[in-house]
Amino acid sequence: MSSVSVPPTFTQPFKPLTIEEVELDEPGKEEVLVKIKAAGLCHSDLSVIDGNRPRPLPMALGHEAAGEIVQVGPDVKDFAVGDHVVFAFLPSCGHCIYCQTGRPAICAPGAKANNDGTLLGGGRRIHKNGEYYYHHLGVSGFSDYAVASVYSLVKIDKDYPFEIAALFGCAVMTGVGAVVNTANTKAGDSVLVVGLGGVGLSAILGAKAVGASKIIGADISKYKRESAAAFGAHETIDSSASDSLETIQTMTNGGVDISVEFAGAMPALDYAFNATKRGGTTVTGALPHPDARLSLNPLTLVGQEKTLKGCYLGSCVPMRDIPAFLNLYKTDRLPVDKLISHRLKLEDINEGFERLASGDAIRQVILFD
Ligand SMILES: [Zn+2]
Ligand SMILES: [Zn+2]
Structure with a gap:
């Protein structure tokens, strides 16, 4: 044309x-x-x-x-x-x-x-x-x-x-979908979100919408941590602080049920995995460089029965989830x-x-x- x-x-x-x-x-x-x-x-x-x-x-x-x-x-x-x-x-x-x-x-x-x-x-x-x-x-x-x-x-x-x-x-489908679909977060779960850009903050909103008991936002940026607090995170953590993992474990009695990572850096995914409690689920929806490789302790994966899941498109069915999430927005829940x-x-x-x-x-x- x-x-x-x-x-x-x-x-x-x-x-x-x-x-x-x-x-x-x-x-x-x-x-x-x-x-x-x-x-x-x-x-x-x-x-x-x-x-x-x-x-x-x-x-x-x-x-x-x-x-x-x-x-x-x-x-x-x-x-x-x-x-x-x-x-x-x-x-x-x-x-x-x-x-x-x-x-x-x-x-x-x-x-x-x-x-x-x-x-x-x-x-x-x-x-x-x-x-x-x-x-x-x-x-x-x-x-x-x-x-x-x-x-x-x-x-x-x-x-x-x-x-x-x-x-x-993108932001809402991926962030909310990671929490709701990929991680299958239930009311009462504790949720850590690592990487608080638009997708991460959407994940905070999603965790709030499904009734997570404790929502923690982690980022190295103070501006982003303050944003997470305004979005409903109960706690925010400077993930660059040397004792921040211990802080999360203390505040959650051993680790979070669900952690979702959107930072795209391998240390951030490692961090999310280590903050996840025994039997918990770690989800990554970030898009790191194609040459990036993850190094994690497989004994922890096995011995603690952790689950590590990839998440694309928030594991959404767009035709189902976009109207559903929009409805949550319309009814003031998102x-x-x-x-x-x-x-x-x-x-x-x-x-x-x-x-x-x-x-x-x-x-x-x-x-x-
Ligand atoms: Zn995008
Ligand atoms: Zn197809």
Whole structure:
């Protein structure tokens, strides 16, 4: 199509994003054109920018967004022009063994498309002067418009503000999902959250929503620890303090039932594992560098019957969980509006990522006209 989009792209790591005017193809089979209304800045975008998460380039970034459908392609059945949608950052095909057994968070064709930088159907729809650009996780939400697979979208009620809805596509889905789905946290459990960015603070809210008895937030940043306290953490811990593990063990009588880690550094995961009590569960939902390796004491894993679980997409079924979590927000049990620390225009995006890198922001949301 000839309409204009301006996805920021970059051509090599450690360079600021550029805002470019590009062409979008018409939506293909089972694809739609979405007018993006709001998009959040996530640490996973930063990991692409700084080269920690290698991706094919040039790529139109952004993977946490909400908007309105303005055009539908062939064979689109469950979506119509005017629908409000949240993007899930992993498409779920609905047909693979993982989707068929209720685990779309590990959809194999979805993961392949994301790794290839394409939409689920294998195509790319963004181009300029004959060169095709890559899609970021099927979303590319830092754009006025995006062509997306319907399998990357969840339809939502129209009464949610877009800036709130966008958060459910990554931060809230991952953080709340890690606590609710992956860890299966029950009322009365003690929960430690290591790494208090937007996802970690969402996990704090999730732990509160399910009735955790003691919620502890750990981070090396004072600003983030103060944020965690404001989000409902009962205790906050400076994880760089030499006696902080002992402090957690003392305050929880031997360790937490559940620890969830979103820092992305191996010492942080080790810390979360060691703070978990005998028989407890450690969940990691961070995305460390692909070369990172974990060293842990397997005797502890066995002798103390601990469980260590990976968590992608909050182990969510987006079609089920995004509306359910949104309902928790609507009924004042998941006050995710607190996550928004800054509202930006697209042209301020590099400033926003610098702020995120420096740790002085929780969730920054770009608002589009
Ligand atoms: Zn994210
Ligand atoms: Zn699948």
